[in-house]
Each structure stands twice: as structure tokens, then as C-alpha cells.
Amino acid sequence: MERIDKILSSQNIASRSEAKELIRKKKISVNGRIVLKPDEKFEPETDEISVDGKIISFKKYVYIMMNKPAGVLSASNDKYARTVIDLLPKEWQRKGLFPAGRLDKDTEGFILITDDGELAHKMLAPKNHVYKLYKAVVDKVLTENDVTAFQNGINEFLPAEMKILDEHTALVEICEGKFHQVKKMFNAVGANVTYLKRLRIGGVMLDESLSKGHFRELSDSEISQLLSAEHGI
Numbered sequence: 405m406e407r408i409d410k411i412l413s414s415q416n417i418a419s420r421s422e423a424k425e426l427i428r429k430k431k432i433s434v435n436g437r438i439v440l441k442p443d444e445k446f447e448p449e450t451d452e453i454s455v456d457g458k459i460i461s462f463k464k465y466v467y468i469m470m471n472k473p474a475g476v477l478s479a480s481n482d483k484y485a486r487t488v489i490d491l492l493p494k495e496w497q498r499k500g501l502f503p504a505g506r507l508d509k510d511t512e513g514f515i516l517i518t519d520d521g522e523l524a525h526k527m528l529a530p531k532n533h534v535y536k537l538y539k540a541v542v543d544k545v546l547t548e549n550d551v552t553a554f555q556n557g558i559n560e561f562l563p564a565e566m567k568i569l570d571e572h573t574a575l576v577e578i579c580e581g582k583f584h585q586v587k588k589m590f591n592a593v594g595a596n597v598t599y600l601k602r603l604r605i606g607g608v609m610l611d612e613s614l615s616k617g618h619f620r621e622l623s624d625s626e627i628s629q630l631l632s633a634e635h636g637i
């Protein structure tokens with residue numbers, strides 16, 4: 405059981421004070437009865453909550469796709485640097501949100517922000533083969549030998565697919581997500597990564613209409629596609 409004002413704010417419907425105001429105006433009802441006080445408690449997953457006559461569909465977790473800009477940490481909080489959570493407006497900042505997986509500070513692109521620990525765990529476990537696709541720009545001319553080296557598996561890393569787009573640019577697909585993995589793999593073939601962007605997680609592409617630092621919620625079908633083992637460039 406949870407306080408109604410907390411339920412409404414957890415669903416980004418109203419802040420706690422806006423919820424109080426809605427209740428005062430008798431705009432909130434639960435199971436057909438008008439709620440009179442903000443501290444009344446309900447079961448959000450089973451009780452039918454209406455706002456202004458419209459039934460809300462309760463979402464237990466949030467799933468946010470952000471286009472992370474370079475210069476921002478993929479952490480929940482940091483004393484000195486800005487984090488991806490800091491980029492969310494206040495009304496989106498609910499308790500327990502964290503970035504699922506790490507992108508380096510200078511890496512851009514798709515970061516999933518959620519409070520669903522179980523899904524994040526599944527998405528990140530290498531055994532589940534959720535592939536992540538990156539675009540990398542490097543400082544040497546790439547060759548088919550490099551593609552073969554990636555295919556054969558570099559050092560401690562599993563075999564990975566790489567596709568050369570132009571002399572200095574490639575797509576790389578990995579399913580492990582070890583620390584600095586893409587950079588280390590390129591280093592092993594004599595290339596430094598000068599730009600890195602994550603384009604896809606599982607079966608979900610980064611929405612290219614999201615400019616850097618912008619975000620949107622995932623649709624239900626995208627949420628289920630996050631754990632898709634589909635791959636191939």
C-alpha cells in the first residue's frame with residue numbers, strides 16, 4: 405500500500421504538492437470513490453486510479469532512452485561531474501533510477517536509465533547475448549585484417565563483428581560490455597578511438613531524433629526488445 409500523492413508523483417502525473425491540489429479539487433478517485441486526503445493508501449498495481457475521470461495505467465518501472473552527450477558521467481550521482489541522472493528534469497527524477505551499464509565519459513549515444521534492476525541485470529549479463537552496437541572513429545586506416553582480428557576474438561574478449569564504413573570509421577557489435585572494451589579492442593589492432601557512440605541495445609535503435617542530452621520513454625514493444633539477442637550489422 406502506498407500514499408496516493410506518492411503514487412501520482414511516481415507516475416509523473418503530478419508532483420506531491422500538485423497531487424494535494426488535485427485531491428482538494430476532488431479530481432482523484434480510486435475504485436470509483438473520490439479520494440479526500442493525500443495520505444490515503446492504495447495498492448497501485450490493483451486499485452483503479454482515475455485522474456479527472458481518466459483511468460491511469462500504473463507503470464511499476466520507468467525505462468528511459470537517453471542520447472548521452474560526451475562529458476557527462478553514466479553514474480547516478482557524482483560530487484563533481486554532471487551525470488546522466490542530473491540531465492533528467494526534476495519531475496522525472498524518481499528514486500532508484502540508474503543508468504543500466506556504463507558508457508565512458510567521452511562516449512555518446514544510447515544509455516538506458518531505469519529503476520528495473522532485474523531487467524538491467526539481464527541486459528548486461530554476457531550469457532544473455534544482448535548485443536550492443538557502436539560506431540567508432542579511429543586514427544588509423546582500417547583493413548580487412550582488423551575485421552578478421554575482431555572476428556577471431558581479441559585478447560580476453562569474445563569474437564565481435566566489425567564492419568568498416570570508411571577508412572577511419574567502423575561499426576562494432578559486442579555482447580559483453582567490459583570496461584573500455586571497444587577502445588581496448590581497437591588499441592589491440594593499433595588504432596586509437598577518437599569518437600565512440602552507442603547506436604543500439606538488443607533490438608532497440610537509438611532514436612536519432614533525440615538530440616544530445618535529450619531522452620524519451622521506451623514503448624512497451626521497445627522494452628521487450630531490449631533483451632532481444634538479435635544481432636548482425
Ligand code: URA
Pocket residue numbers: 506507508509511583584585586587588600
Ligand atoms: N567500449 C568503450 O571502450 N567505451 C564505452 O563507453 C563503451 C564501450
